[in-house]
Amino acid sequence: xxxxxxCITRDATMRAALDMLDRSGLGVxxxxxxxxxxxxxxxxxxxxxxxxxxxxxxxxxxxxSEKRSIVLPENSTRREALELMQKHTIDHLPVVDANGxxxxxxxxxxxxxxxLLSTPHMGESERDFVExxxxxxxxxxxxxxxxxxxxxxxxxxxxxxxxxxTSGTAAIHLALVLLDVGPGDxxxxxxxxxxxxxxxxxxxxxxPVLIDSEPESWNMSPAALGRALEASHKKGCxxxxxxxxxxxxxxxDMGPIAALCDLYGVPLxxxxxxxxxxxxxxxxxxxxxxxxxYSFNGNKIITTSGGGMLVTEDKSFAERARFLATQARDPAPxxxxxxxxxxxxxxxxxxxxxxxxxxxxxxxxxARRAIYRRYLEAFANEHWIQMMPEPEWSFSTHWxxxxxxxxxxxxxxxxxxxxxxxxLIEARPVWKPMHLQPVFAHALYFPHxxxxxxxxxxxxxxxxxxxxxxxxxxxxxxxETVLKxxxxxx
Numbered sequence: 001x002x003x004x005x006x007c008i009t010r011d012a013t014m015r016a017a018l019d020m021l022d023r024s025g026l027g028v029x030x031x032x033x034x035x036x037x038x039x040x041x042x043x044x045x046x047x048x049x050x051x052x053x054x055x056x057x058x059x060x061x062x063x064x065s066e067k068r069s070i071v072l073p074e075n076s077t078r079r080e081a082l083e084l085m086q087k088h089t090i091d092h093l094p095v096v097d098a099n100g101x102x103x104x105x106x107x108x109x110x111x112x113x114x115x116l117l118s119t120p121h122m123g124e125s126e127r128d129f130v131e132x133x134x135x136x137x138x139x140x141x142x143x144x145x146x147x148x149x150x151x152x153x154x155x156x157x158x159x160x161x162x163x164x165x166t167s168g169t170a171a172i173h174l175a176l177v178l179l180d181v182g183p184g185d186x187x188x189x190x191x192x193x194x195x196x197x198x199x200x201x202x203x204x205x206x207x208p209v210l211i212d213s214e215p216e217s218w219n220m221s222p223a224a225l226g227r228a229l230e231a232s233h234k235k236g237c238x239x240x241x242x243x244x245x246x247x248x249x250x251x252x253d254m255g256p257i258a259a260l261c262d263l264y265g266v267p268l269x270x271x272x273x274x275x276x277x278x279x280x281x282x283x284x285x286x287x288x289x290x291x292x293x294y295s296f297n298g299n300k301i302i303t304t305s306g307g308g309m310l311v312t313e314d315k316s317f318a319e320r321a322r323f324l325a326t327q328a329r330d331p332a333p334x335x336x337x338x339x340x341x342x343x344x345x346x347x348x349x350x351x352x353x354x355x356x357x358x359x360x361x362x363x364x365x366x367a368r369r370a371i372y373r374r375y376l377e378a379f380a381n382e383h384w385i386q387m388m389p390e391p392e393w394s395f396s397t398h399w400x401x402x403x404x405x406x407x408x409x410x411x412x413x414x415x416x417x418x419x420x421x422x423x424l425i426e427a428r429p430v431w432k433p434m435h436l437q438p439v440f441a442h443a444l445y446f447p448h449x450x451x452x453x454x455x456x457x458x459x460x461x462x463x464x465x466x467x468x469x470x471x472x473x474x475x476x477x478x479x480e481t482v483l484k485x486x487x488x489x490x
Contacts, residue, residue, distance in 0.1 A: 003105055007032050008061065014047050015057040021047075028092045030102050031064065038094055038102040040069040071096045074103060077422035078111045114424045115478060118299040118400060121364060121469040126356030133348045142326075143348030149355050150309070156358065157276075157284040159292070159311035161318035164346035164354070165325055168273040168295030168308035172243065173200035174321045174344065175269045175291040175310065181206050181240045188228055190220045190245035190252075190271070191433040191445060192454040197245050197271050198434050209239065210435045212448040216391050218402075218457060219252035220244045221448040222260065228446040229264045241267045244289070246275035247431075248388060248463070249301065249368070249399030251285040258288055269293070273308070276301055277365040279395040286311060296350075301364050301399045301468070302357035304350040365397045367468035371475050372398035375464060378479035384409040384486055398466065402430060405460040411489045413462045419485045420462075425478055430461025 007030045008017055020029060021044050031039040042064060050063055072081050072093040081093055085108050095104035129145055136144075146164050154162040165171050181187055183205030189198050191210035201208045211228055214221035225242070232238050242261055244252050254270075261268040272278070272286030273295035279285060286292035291314075296307040310321050323329075328341025346354075357364075372387065379385050388402040405413060413429050420427040433454035435445040447453070465478050 003030060003102065006030055006105065007036065007102065008042065009033070010061045010064070012061055013058050014050065014055065014061065017042060017047055017061060018044065018057070026092070026105070026107070028105070030094055030105065031061065032102055036101045036103075038069075038071065038096050038100055040064075040067045041092065041094065069094065072106060074098065077419075078424045079422045081106050082108070082112055082424070111424065114426060115465045115470070115474050116467065117426045117428060117463060117465050119467045119469065120298050120303045120305075121467060123356055123360045125359050126353045129352030129355045130349055133352050141345045141347045143351070145348045145351035145355060146346055149346075149351040149358070152355060152358055153294075153309055154311060156361070157287055157292075157311060159284075159287050160313045161311065161315060163310040163318055163321045163325065164351055165308045165310060165321075165344045166346060167196075167306060167344075168271070168293050168297070169196040169200060170325070170342065170344040171291075171293035171295075171308040171310040172197065172269065172271060173203055174324060174342070175293060176200050176204050176206070176241060177324060178291065178317050178320055179241050179267050179269070185240040186232070186237065187241045187243060188225065188239045188266075189243040189434070190247075191435045192218065192247060192431055192457060193245040193271070193434060194273075194431055195434065195437065195439075196273070197243060198440060201243075206240065208434070208440060208443045210433070210440065210443050210445045212446060213247075213453045213457065214253070214448050215453050216389060217250055217253060217394060218247050218388055218453075219250065220257060221453065222253055222256035224446040224448050225257060226260055229260055229266070231446075233264060238264055239266055241269050243269045243271055245271040245273075246278065246285050248402050249275050249278055249397035250388070250390065250394055251275060251278050251280035251396070253391070253393070254280045254288040255393075261289075267291075273297075274300070274399050275397060277361050277397045281393050282395075290314065291317060296354055296357070301368065301397055302354070302361055304346070304354040304357065307346050307350050307354060364468040368398045368401070368466055369396075370472075371466050371468075371470060372396075372401045374472060374475045375401050375403070375479055378476070378483065379403070382483065382486065384411075385482070401464045401466045403462050403464060404430075404457060405462070405486075407456075407460070409460070409486075411486065413458070413460045415489070416462050416482070416485060419489070420478075420481060423481045423485075425481055426465060427478075428463040430457050430463060432458050 029042040074097045091108040093106045150162040181204045185206040187201045192213045212224045268289035270289035270292040275285040276294045292311045294309040296304040325344035330336040
């Protein structure tokens with residue numbers, strides 16, 4: 001803020017002070033001595049009290065009493081400023097340097113709004129589909145919105161069949177059931193992911209084997225996968241499935257990964273929970289494996305509040321998934337069950353939200369890609385921070401704009417996250433790899449090479465606010481904050 005228009009000295013008249021207050025519209029002036037040394041704040045209330053006591057408009061501010069105003073030291077965080085304002089019930093804080101000179105004025109209205117990582121972004125069509133569900137009394141699971149949502153999503157991604165479910169986790173679980181994964185079987189899975197990618201392996205009593213990322217896309221390393229498959233083949237115990245995860249809206253290098261799975265005859269499950277709308281060499285993410293899954297959790301690129309989708313080219317898989325997801329009820333006039341089922345089907349109301357969201361998917365993708373480009377431009381000349389790469393074969397949605405701090409930076413990702421948080425900006429570390437999680441400490445892990453790429457990304461990665469409803473002004477605030485912190489500490 002340019003504070004020259006609100007700094008005033010004691011030799012100014014009260015008339016001049018009122019005129020300055022009127023022009024600034026801030027409701028406060030900064031009373032200073034020589035060299036901008038701060039004395040106190042002056043409000044219209046202070047001047048009004050002097051006038052009521054008999055002072056005239058042509059008298060100077062010499063009559064203003066000495067008073068110690070609350071100030072904010074230079075380089076304080078937004079969080080510290082807000083806490084100070086709340087403690088003293090004030091809306092303005094002068095910022096002073098070590099010599100007592102006023103250098104800025106912080107306003108409550110400019111700092112008390114937190115910038116969040118990724119929030120739901122509703123459009124205009126969702127309400128129509130939901131209201132239709134109410135009008136027709138299709139409130140329970142299943143219904144016309146569910147059927148239409150499945151059809152519309154399948155057509156959009158180019159899949160033959162889609163099954164709407166309660167979550168992406170449910171879709172992964174059903175995928176493993178469909179592939180007959182059971183106790184003692186092994187399943188290979190990306191290590192750099194959220195726990196929901198691996199937990200369903202444990203549901204089935206199977207054994208996870210974790211695969212490192214490669215630096216080009218941050219996703220599953222074909223080199224590590226190749227070594228893992230070769231080692232399993234030599235032992236005569238190939239995995240029942242490989243789960244490849246597409247991280248932060250970007251496809252893995254599906255060509256060599258799919259080729260390896262074909263070579264060894266291992267079914268591929270594509271966890272595209274974070275990458276709906278992304279493409280690999282022009283083909284939709286989520287459609288490369290025997291089964292693909294999407295998530296519509298509240299922070300995803302489109303949302304149904306909570307939900308997921310299983311897609312496949314295999315009609316029998318889709319039919320079996322629907323059967324199992326509706327408690328595996330046999331076709332009998334009474335309730336009869338021959339196998340264990342699950343309560344995994346999406347409700348007609350949430351599917352209505354999904355149909356409306358699907359209509360704006362392209363716009364949401366472009367908005368997030370624009371945010372990524374803005375960060376890319378902001379950090380272009382900074383040696384210490386690099387945005388997540390986008391290989392030439394990838395069209396990423398950049399669901400989350402992630403960055404990495406270079407090895408010689410004197411700050412780690414978690415430390416930068418904490419400093420950014422102090423400025424009321426939600427940022428997060430990159431996923432903690434599954435092989436570093438206590439619950440999966442027993443799992444075998446295959447790194448990309450001599451060093452683990454996933455470990456380094458966890459140590460040095462940061463996820464930045466990326467919501468499609470985020471204004472470029474706020475994106476710029478995030479970038480400026482990161483640069484300010486990084487230049488000071490990196």
